[in-house]
Amino acid sequence: MPEQLIFAMEVTLNGLMTGVMYSLVALGFVLIFKASGIFNYAQGVMALFAAMTLVGIQEGRVPFSHLINAIFGTEIYDFGWDVPALLAILLTVLVMVGFAFFVQKVIFKHLVGQEPIILFMATIGLAYFLEGVADLMWGSEIRTLDVGLPxxxxxxxxxxxxxxxxxxxxxxxxxxxxTIVAAVLVAGLVAFAQYTKQGRAMRAVADDHQAALSVGISLNFVWILVWSLAGFVALVAGIMWGAKSGVQFSLSLIALKALPVLMLGGFTSIPGAIVGGLIIGVGEALFEFSVGPLIGGATENWFAYVLALLFLVFRPQGLFGEKIIERV
Amino acid sequence: MKKLLTLTVAGLMAAGPAMAELVFPSLSYRTGPYAAGGIPFADGYADYFTLLNERDGGIGGVMTRVPECETAYNTERGVECYEATRGEGALVYQPLSTGITYQLIPRVTADGIPLHTMGYGRTSAANGEVFEWVFNYPANYWDGASVIINYLLEQNEGSLEGQKIALLYHNSAYGREPIRTLEILAEEHGFELVQLAVDHPGQEQGNQWLTIRRERPDYVVMWGWGVMNQVAVQEAANIRYPMDQFIGNWWAGAEHDVMPAGADADGYLSLNMNVLGDLPVFDEIQQYVHDAGLAAGDGSNLGSVLYTRGMYAAMLAAEAARTAQEIHGVDQIDASMMRDGMEALEITEERMEELGMPGVGPAFEVTCANHGGPGMGRIQQWNAADQEWVTLTDFIAPDDSVTQPLIEEDSMAFAEESGIEPRDCAM
Known part of the structure; x- marks a missing residue:
């Protein structure tokens, strides 16, 4: 077999794996958009916040210690204990559920019925607010994430x-x-949506929230549920990406890798996020391998968007998105 | 009546003598994807000036002030910070960003404020005949590239003939700076140069490291910053690339660059332009600044690679200000006098010892023609078990016969396109 073909096979396999990592980020966007029509600009920052919280809890650090020390003149930085990884993950999930309550009660409850652009702008504000809170809460240093991943x-x-x-x-x-985690996550989310009462309520709201309201489904509850799930997905993405680079502020930029995945897979489809991620991952890897060396390399960032735009031209709703036909 | 009173007070304030102070703005980045590098540098820079205020009552009896402006390593915000602070009597700018440096060069030249880009920025600014207001002592990128190659020559009995060296670089103005020097050095020493660009911010390097695994270069040289460094070290460990054949430049050799990879980072090499270690000045900073609750950060960075470099940058600025005071015979200097002080700066071993930082950098003199200093660097190696950098070599000199013609060529091209008439420093 020609050497270049063997190398291309290796690049393709690695592209598929990278695509799964992109899909993990894209899933969070899909969950919220599907249920509420909100394009959550803060999803990348949620991954950062979740990963920082996980490491902070694991290391037994005192949240907001710099602030506390500055106000009270104390010198408290940590509790002096280490929390096992699994317990720290569970506690972080609780924090993300608390965050979901906050988001719903303080922000989106008051914005029901507003234009999508208003909701989008609210998530931009939320992203910057959350980034600031993460900084105040845990500091800006790079932290090593160790939850035992090989x-x-x-x-x-x-x-x-x-x-x-x-x-x-x-x-x-x-x-x-x-890849295994993403497969389990998607299977779990699909099973939750299909076979649980709460999941069916979520799907009902996604289909038509006014109809769902009329049959007694609490919009408030469903949105908290969806933001909690998105928070959990953000934690998973934060763990996977944070294990590669350490937990640091650039983690929030992983959201940029999810956008072409969403454009390609559609904003409302969980399988679309997976397939979109795989296509983007393989496409950009093969392009960098074959064309990159001829044009100076570093093509991954922009080529992902070119690929997504190509799909968009022929299928604006994305591969798995719902085609919306509005009658006039 | 109220309006008249306000105007009178404002007039009196304007007419009154301004409080004497020496202003050293810090264009820092404590937020964003490059904060991990920006914070320790900014802390070291600010803490040293605080030490001078607390211990010595400032420089020559004049208190210093370090207004900080957050750039987030963003070029536009860097320029905004410059515009916002230059009216405060700024003496010198150190933006810690090559992108911001390129934007500030024409501005500082027009405004008459010195710019000091220590180990970064536009390399050819070392030519003081063209760049009257820009300084990049004690070393620049081209020096750095040459020092790394000289080190590799030393490791290979003086020959790199037939060897393959990969340059893994941040795809930005900063990352592209050493390419030309390395191309010329490759031609001169007969090694093959493989160039691998990594896009901002650098979280995605899978393809580049697959290429390195296939190409099997003898050495990988990295020009990275921010998350790119941590990911690269981890990826190198993943493909089992020998860490002692992987060399970062001086912006890819801080503690936080290697610690996320844990024990796998053991043996990683990097360049450094300053010495590490337990300098006596740290005890004074601890006593006068940190214990007094005046530290710029939380104190955890004291003594780290980038904290030391920020402190070193502040020391060079303070010494230039002191030199300017001596030249002009006044305590309150302005930006133009500061420039004169920078151009006449002389750092000796004795002076560094007096300042509590013996051998922190090489001894050097700045001249009208040479704003770049000696260009020397040392190689350090990460010891993961002890979590510390170990200095492997003494200061290694660059190959001036390669870097000087490049500096001359690039600076003259800049002079021509900018309509600058080079000064005659021989006069």
Whole structure:
């Protein structure tokens, strides 16, 4: 087999894995948009906030310690204990549920019935507010995230592909874990939406919130539920991305990688977020591999958008989005 | 009546003598994706001036002030910060961003305010005959690239013939700076240069490291900043690239660049333009600044790589201000006098010792023609077990025969396109 073809296969596999990482971020956007029609600009910052909270709890750090010390002249930075990873994750989920309550009660409850652009602007404000709170709460330093995820080359794949092609493929163990987590997450979300009372209420609100209201479904409850789920997805994305780079403020920029995925997969489809992520991941990796060296490289960021725009021209609602026909 | 009274008070205030102070604006970034590097540098910069105020009553008896303006490493915001602070009597700007530096060069030249870009910015600003208001001592990017190659030559018995060196760089004005120097050095020493660009902010490097795994370069040189550094070190560990063949420049060699990768980062090399270690000045900063509750940050950065560099930058600015006071025989200097002080700056081993930072950088003199300093750098290696950098070499000099013609060529091109008549420093 030609060497370049073998390399292209390795690049494709890695592109698929990277695509799963993009999908993890895109899922949070889809959940909120599907249920409430809100394009949540703050999703990337939610991933940052969730990851920072997780590390803060794990390390036993006192939230808002700089503020407390500045006001009261104290020197308290940590509680002096370490929290096990699983317990810290559970506590972070609780914080994200609390955040969902806050968002619904303080912001979106008062904006019911407003134009989508107003709701979008509110999420921009929320993003900057949350970034500031995260900074005040946990500081700006880079933190190491250690929840026991494996990293580094998968030796089994390396050996197997070496035996087949005479060249061992590199696949990161973290990417394999991310793929399994994404599959479980999507299966869980679909099962929740299909087989639980709360999930059915969520779907009813997504289809027609006025009709859902008329049969006694609490819009308030469903929106809190949806923001909580999006918070949970943000935590998962924050853990996966944070394990690669450490937990730091650039984590919020991962949202930029989710936008082309949403444009391609559609804003209202969970499978669309997955398939869109895979197409973007593979597309940008193969483009960088084949064309990148000829034009100076670093094509991933812009090529993802070119790919999404191409799909958009032929299918504006995205691959799996709902086609909206408005009669006049 | 009320209006008249207000006008009178305002008039009296304007006519009265301004309170003497030396203003060193800090265009810092404590927020955004590059905050992890911006915070320790800004802390070191501010804390040193606070130390001078608290311990010595300022510089030459005049108190210093460091107004901070947040740029978030964003070029437009950097320019806004410059415009917002220059009217406060700013003596010198140090923006810690190559992008902001490029935008400020024409502005500071027109406004007559010195710009000091230590180890970053426009490399050819080392030519003082063209860049009267810009200084980049003690070293610049091209020096850095040359020092790394000189180190590799030393490791390979003086020859890099037939070797392959990959340059992994931030796809920005900053990251592209060393390319030309490395291309010339590749030609001169017979090694192959593979260029790998990484887009801002640098979280995505999977393809670049797959290329490195396929190409198997003998060395990887990194020109990174921010999250790009942490991801690169982790990716190198993932593909099992030998860490002692992976060398970052001096903006890719801080503690936070390697700590997220844990033990896997052990052995990673980087360049440094200043010395690390337990400098006596840190005890004084602890006593006069931190213990007094006057620290710019939470105190956790004291002694770290970038804190030390920020403090070193402040020391160079303070020494230039002191030199300016001596030259002009006044305590309250202005930006133009500060420029004279920077151009006559002389840093000796004895002076560094007196200041409580022996050997923090090389001894050097700035001249009218040479605003770039000696360009020396040291190689340091990360010890993951002890979580500290270990200095491997003494200061290594760059290859001036390569960097000087490049500086001359680029600065003259700038002079021509900007309509600048170079000064004659021989006069």
């Amino acid at each position: 990293q580094g080359i998968n030796l089994a794949i390396d050996e197997t592909t070496f035996n087949w092609f005479g060249y061992g493929f590199f696949i990161d163990n973290l990417d394999i874990v991310a």
